[in-house]
Amino acid sequence: MLELKNITKIYNPGQVTEMCLFDKFNLTVGDGQFVSIVGSNGSGKTSMLNIICGSIPIEGGEVLVGGKDIAKMKDFQRYRSIGRVYQNPSMGTCPNLTMLENMSLADNKGKTFGLSFGINKARENFYKEQLSILGLGLENKMDVKVGALSGGQRQAAALIMSTLTPIEFLILDEHTAALDPKTAEIIMDLTAKVVKEKNLTAMMVTHNLRYAVEYGNRLVMMDKGGMVMDLMEEEKSKLKVQDILDVFTSISIECGN
Numbered sequence: 001m002l003e004l005k006n007i008t009k010i011y012n013p014g015q016v017t018e019m020c021l022f023d024k025f026n027l028t029v030g031d032g033q034f035v036s037i038v039g040s041n042g043s044g045k046t047s048m049l050n051i052i053c054g055s056i057p058i059e060g061g062e063v064l065v066g067g068k069d070i071a072k073m074k075d076f077q078r079y080r081s082i083g084r085v086y087q088n089p090s091m092g093t094c095p096n097l098t099m100l101e102n103m104s105l106a107d108n109k110g111k112t113f114g115l116s117f118g119i120n121k122a123r124e125n126f127y128k129e130q131l132s133i134l135g136l137g138l139e140n141k142m143d144v145k146v147g148a149l150s151g152g153q154r155q156a157a158a159l160i161m162s163t164l165t166p167i168e169f170l171i172l173d174e175h176t177a178a179l180d181p182k183t184a185e186i187i188m189d190l191t192a193k194v195v196k197e198k199n200l201t202a203m204m205v206t207h208n209l210r211y212a213v214e215y216g217n218r219l220v221m222m223d224k225g226g227m228v229m230d231l232m233e234e235e236k237s238k239l240k241v242q243d244i245l246d247v248f249t250s251i252s253i254e255c256g257n
């Protein structure tokens with residue numbers, strides 16, 4: 001279980017540009033939940049993911065995984081339980097390294113000796129087996145430099161790399177936003193497959209309302225550092241894209257837009 005408890009996040013504290021984004025923000029994500037997170041620009045979605053991943057400091061509160069405060073852990077310890085796929089496919093992979101070297105790097109994540117190639121031929125079959133889950137033939141491209149792959153193939157590889165070690169949480173940060181519509185569909189289907197097969201808890205930020213409605217078993221809408229909608233499985237299953245659009249519209253009318 002992941003718990004964000006009384007999170008306070010202030011950007012630029014003490015400066016004229018000081019901005020309190022989260023003021024005692026709370027969110028609990030149960031094991032096995034796949035949470036779609038939507039919200040207008042600047043509502044705090046990416047900041048929330050960054051707080052979970054420890055990429056930005058917080059002024060107050062706790063980030064608990066299984067009751068343990070991971071905000072105080074070192075990066076390599078925290079990333080043992082978390083995998084993240086970014087918007088830009090090149091963020092999750094090393095373009096100048098081969099598929100095999102990329103998989104090997106991902107395999108070494110969270111180990112105390114740091115990042116090393118540590119190519120282990122004995123693991124190669126495991127890497128191939130994992131890549132074959134995607135059904136894109138990447139298991140036959142082990143010696144190809146990842147930079148030579150298409151954006152969609154790289155994002156698919158990033159998905160497998162981020163879930164190669166036994167993580168608990170998969171963080172998806174607009175991970176289909178840079179892809180063409182057809183490739184985005186493929187990556188979304190693969191995401192659902194990987195989350196199910198690896199029994200992961202997932203948090204997916206997306207501006208694609210259809211994906212938010214169709215995928216996952218919980219939907220959260222954020223606005224100005226708070227949650228304005230939080231629908232669990234049954235309620236979410238009845239939700240239509242238009243329902244979310246209506247909430248968006250009412251929020252922007254309240255804001256005078």
Ligand SMILES: Nc1ncnc2c1ncn2[C@@H]1O[C@H](COP(=O)(O)OP(=O)(O)OP(=O)(O)O)[C@@H](O)[C@H]1O
Binds near residue numbers: 041
């Ligand atoms: N490094 C930073 N310094 C100062 N303010 C920041 C910083 N990062 C984010 N913010 C502010 O925090 C607020 C939330 O930003 P965040 O990127 O978390 O929103 P978001 O919901 O992910 O937006 P988007 O949909 O545009 O990606 C915004 O007002 C933004 O300007």
